[in-house]
Amino acid sequence: MFARIYQPAKTAMQSGRANTKSWRLDFDAETARRIDPLMGWTSADDMTASQVRLTFDTREEAVAFAEKHAIAYRLESPRKSETHAKAYADNFAFKRRSPWTH
Numbered sequence: 062m063f064a065r066i067y068q069p070a071k072t073a074m075q076s077g078r079a080n081t082k083s084w085r086l087d088f089d090a091e092t093a094r095r096i097d098p099l100m101g102w103t104s105a106d107d108m109t110a111s112q113v114r115l116t117f118d119t120r121e122e123a124v125a126f127a128e129k130h131a132i133a134y135r136l137e138s139p140r141k142s143e144t145h146a147k148a149y150a151d152n153f154a155f156k157r158r159s160p161w162t163h
Contacts, residue, residue: 062109063089064132066123068139084123086115086134 065087071078090110094103105111117123120136127134151157 062091062132064127064134065089065137066120066127066134067137068120070140084117084120086117086123086127088113 066084067087068084069081071081088109090105091107092105094105096103115123115126117126124134124136126132
């Protein structure tokens with residue numbers, strides 16, 4: 062078993078930073094998915110990769126859990142977002158960098 066420890070990013074459907082402060086441990090699939098010939102659904106023999114997702118408060122807790130249970134893991138550092146605060150009034154600011162076009 063091989064696992065990935067990471068801090069999840071903000072989804073496209075979120076405007077805030079909810080559910081991005083915790084750390085997650087996901088297992089990698091050991092076998093490839095296959096297509097069922099009768100129904101066309103995809104399935105896998107490995108249930109841990111698709112259904113087991115562990116959440117921890119800190120990175121140290123996730124690493125300690127993986128080491129305690131002898132799970133090989135890779136640690137992915139979180140990427141920092143470089144966004145700035147946006148406001149509707151910024152569209153009409155005097156110091157606007159690009160001209161207003163419609």
